[in-house]
Amino acid sequence: DPIAVKTTVDHLIKEWMNKAKAGTSICCMSDPSHRYFRHDVYPEYKANRTGERPAALTTALDHIRNKHRIAEYDGLEADDVMGVLAGSTALSDPVVVSIDKDMMTIPGKMLNPSKMRRPLRISKAAADRQVFMQALMGDRTDNYPGVEGIGPVKARRIIEQHGDARRCWGAVVEAFGDEDQAITMVRLSRILRAEDYNFDTGEIRLWHPVKPVWMRPTHHTTEKAKSKPSITSKPRSRQSSSTDTASETSSNKSAATNKKTQHRRKRTSKKRGGI
Template sequence: MLLIDSDFLAYKAAQACEIGIDFGEDVIIAQSQFSEVLKVFHNELNKVTKAMMEDNFILYFSSTKNFRKKIYPDYKGHRMKRKPLGYKRLVNYCRENHNFKLIEGLEADDTIGIEATRFADPSNIIVSPDKDMRQIPSTLWNLTDDVTEITKDDGDRWHLIQSLSGDPTDGYSGCPGIGVKRATELLNKNENKWEAVCKAYRDRGLSDDDALLNARLAKILRNEDYDHDRNQPILWTPN
């Protein structure tokens, strides 16, 4: 079964079909044909299923609400608000015509992470170009490289690396002056990984609370990070 991060595929399809028409003076409008959006989307989907030689899949989409904004209102605040024409209609089409999954308040990454660890199956493959998915113990294909096997230790380590390096595309900065390479070096040198993260923040005039906030923003949910009875995430806490 392919667990497909479909935000990316849908956005790519809708964006590819949007064109601008300049009427001169002060009038420029955007236009799209939904039939073309569908065609591009299905072409992209077919590329994935053929590459993985698997016809069974679930399409995962993000909720318009995001629990991370409750703990950090600026999360993804810099991104353009408007989706390409046809995007929302495409999401509704997928909801009605495909095996579709969306959990209110969660990003597609989180829903995939929860289900991949709740219903662990070695035949499942996560399909996503998002480097965040390297946190999830699974088989992962990022649409370009070879399929990768990720262990729990691999995923835990990548989470702490992202807690230090941050993610500008998601709008959280991490620890100033620390990228992926430096974060990896710091974790390699220290047996107490979380203390190493906190010390890096303290060394730069920040606090353990700053480290924890970034770790919670970086964390992609697994099954143990979600309260299924209350339908809400459990914020990450270091052991």
């Protein structure tokens, strides 16, 4: 029932905004081409996903695009859009709102509405450790292998034995037995952050332990590269995102944040936002 699906989506977004105490929301969407920068990093990425999308999901996503404010960038998945906006200086106190455990790899405020009563602040160090753990474990859903025989318990044990990021990285390389393979797996498991995306060019900064590499997803056209992505109430609009502040949410991921006002508010009246 399309009407029931749309009603459920609207109710869910409102409920998550209330839990995040958000003034407004932005729905984070994946590039509808389904061609992401991770396919350039690892061609087999999500190659196991061959089934058709459920009709209810298509209805929900179309409704979000038509009714709610969205953020959608070429070559990025919804996770990456949230990661970029979570650290955006254009948003006021953003909070990532999602039931996806992968959001624990993003520094900043995060709320899992199914498990948390209030947002949790994740430090950069904690987020980085979670990335390394995910790289070691791999992800069958996204079709990248990690290290054979390493699950959550063993991955956590390996990472927790080392205090700083440099030592953690050394342990990750040792577990893989190949630095290039380890770098590839980290690039797949690491959700983009604000500093990893260039709004002017659409370029993406790929993770590297010493010298990050900038790249542009291969599906970009020259025309797309010239235009800027945006946070907008209409799909694929190309206004500058720096002028908008909001909260975002997709079918199972959301973000909320306040609009900056021209006048100065009292601290006690300022609402946070959620992503």
